[in-house]
Amino acid sequence: GAVVSQHPSRVICKSGTSVKIECRSLDFQATTMFWYRQFPKQSLMLMATSNEGSKATYEQGVEKDKFLINHASLTLSTLTVTSAHPEDSSFYICSAPTPGHFSYEQYFGPGTRLTVT
Amino acid sequence: GENVEQHPSTLSVQEGDSAVIKCTYSDSASNYFPWYKQELGKGPQLIIDIRSNVGEKKDQRIAVTLNKTAKHFSLHITETQPEDSAVYFCAAISYGGSQGNLIFGKGTKLSVKP
Numbered sequence: 001g002a003v004v005s006q007h008p009s010r011v012i013c014k015s016g017t018s019v020k021i022e023c024r025s026l027d028f029q030a031t032t033m034f035w036y037r038q039f040p041k042q043s044l045m046l047m048a049t050s051n052e053g054s055k056a057t058y059e060q061g062v063e064k065d066k067f068l069i070n071h072a073s074l075t076l077s078t079l080t081v082t083s084a085h086p087e088d089s090s091f092y093i094c095s096a097p098t099p100g101h102f103s104y105e106q107y108f109g110p111g112t113r114l115t116v117t
Numbered sequence: 118g119e120n121v122e123q124h125p126s127t128l129s130v131q132e133g134d135s136a137v138i139k140c141t142y143s144d145s146a147s148n149y150f151p152w153y154k155q156e157l158g159k160g161p162q163l164i165i166d167i168r169s170n171v172g173e174k175k176d177q178r179i180a181v182t183l184n185k186t187a188k189h190f191s192l193h194i195t196e197t198q199p200e201d202s203a204v205y206f207c208a209a210i211s212y213g214g215s216q217g218n219l220i221f222g223k224g225t226k227l228s229v230k231p
Contacts, residue, residue: 044161044206044221093161108161110159
């Protein structure tokens with residue numbers, strides 16, 4: 001299947017600082033990428049849809065000024081957690097659908113563990 | 118909007134036994150149903166999927182069945198092995214027309230005891 005990478009795999013930051021997480025599609029181009037958040041022992045919660053060349057679409061309840069998304073190219077989307085607080089500590093996962101007509105498969109990155117101290 | 122229910126939340130089986138995880142969905146427009154396996158500390162991995170024009174799909178020890186009338190689909194793992202231990206998520210989405218998003222079930226933690 002298609003490969004999606006994330007960097008970093010884990011990050012620890014101090015409260016009040018900002019953290020950037022990168023999501024890359026390695027062997028295909030992705031005009032759309034998705035960002036999820038997962039708390040321990042819970043399901044994935046969609047945060048936003050990242051669109052290449054246009055603004056991201058945020059799900060209800062997700063602060064767009066806190067979670068900045070930039071889809072810089074057809075293979076790269078970034079999520080920046082601004083002014084991070086301990087409650088932002090979570091597992092952040094991105095995904096991308098494979099391109100092509102009638103392409104349904106969506107592949108996930110390995111995730112980024114964010115810990116805010 | 119779509120709602121996906123997944124059962125059971127935990128499942129423990131002996132190595133070699135079969136495991137079945139069931140999901141129901143609410144939106145009859147949903148037409149694609151993937152299953153993901155997530156190991157601890159890793160991202161979800163697509164293991165099998167099924168489209169609404171198919172009733173069953175099999176890939177070695179893994180199979181998925183879909184009942185559109187009842188709006189439920191199931192994951193079947195035969196001859197389970199310890200490495201099958203993980204959390205499994207079902208999902209549903211409606212493709213075509215406006216872009217939809219994957220709606221996930223709450224997950225099933227499968228433990229395969231050697």
